[in-house]
Amino acid sequence: MNRSTGRPWWKTAVGLLLTGVMLFPVYWMVNVSFTRDQDMRKSPPDLLPVHGTLAGYRAVLDQQLPYLGTSLVIGLGTVVLTVALAAPAGYALAKLRPRGGGVLSFVLLAAQMIPGIIMAMGFYAIYLSLGLLQSVPGLIVADSTLAVPFAVLIFTAFMSGIPSELIQAAQVDGARALRTFWSVVLPMSRNAVVTVSLFAFLWSWSDFVFASTLVNGGANEPITLGIYHYIGNNNQEWNAIMATAVVASLPAAVILVLAQRYVAAGVTAGAVKD
Helix, strand or coil, rough: CCCCCEECCCHHHHHHHHHHHHHHHHHHHHHHHHCCCCCCCHHHHHHCCCCCCCCCHHHHHHHHHHHHHHHHHHHHHHHHHHHHHHHHHHHHHHHHCCCCCCHHHHHHHHCCCCCHHHHHHHHHHHHHHHHCCHHHHHHHHHHHHHHHHHHHHHHHHHHHCEEEEEHHHHCCCCCHHHHHHHHHHHHHHHHHHHHHHHHHHHHCCCCCCHHHHHCCCCCCCCCHHCCCCCCCCCCCCCCHHHHHHHHHHHHHHHHHHHHHHHHHHHHHHCCCCC
């Protein structure tokens, strides 16, 4: 028995074991990224890259940086567009109580159940007529459609917990709805903004369906398609694939570690009432 926490030791051991199982694919990804081509099919495989090579990471620097830059632009653009659309909508549903707000909330929930491939086909037909195929703005708009419904629900839950007295005080001072939202509600919704921004960035960063449908073969391909180029019928450059996956995972991992405190507060907002 752990005296400091009162938790049996075996529960801690089981937790560590399950954590190790879940993290093993990450370890194996790093291991393979340093493995030489001639050692890929070695049986049994080396648990450590005994004869390690940096060829995969050199391929990333030589070939994948444009894809990484495109993904970064798409991710940041998706974050800006998602917050710009979802924050006012969440404020309206939480505090302004518009007519039909309940129906809109139901529609947002239903929108999250639509398969991405169906939305991708719809966007393809629209973009084909508008000339937006193989464009970064088109992919930003498409990725935002996945993030906005979730973001509106997060903002609504969070802003519902903001005391109405603060909003009423701002209105007494002469602030209108837009000024109240910008100067009072939005600064207090920092945790929700960080949470929404993080999820929007991660969704756009890891998107493959929209990218392969709307920009495949163009000059504005993101990193998910950059990795896919290494896979062919007669050639699989696994060390380059895994090295690219490692590099592509770093921004998301760093952002998640830095923002985890705000995310925990943002996703639990509105779960309990005082």
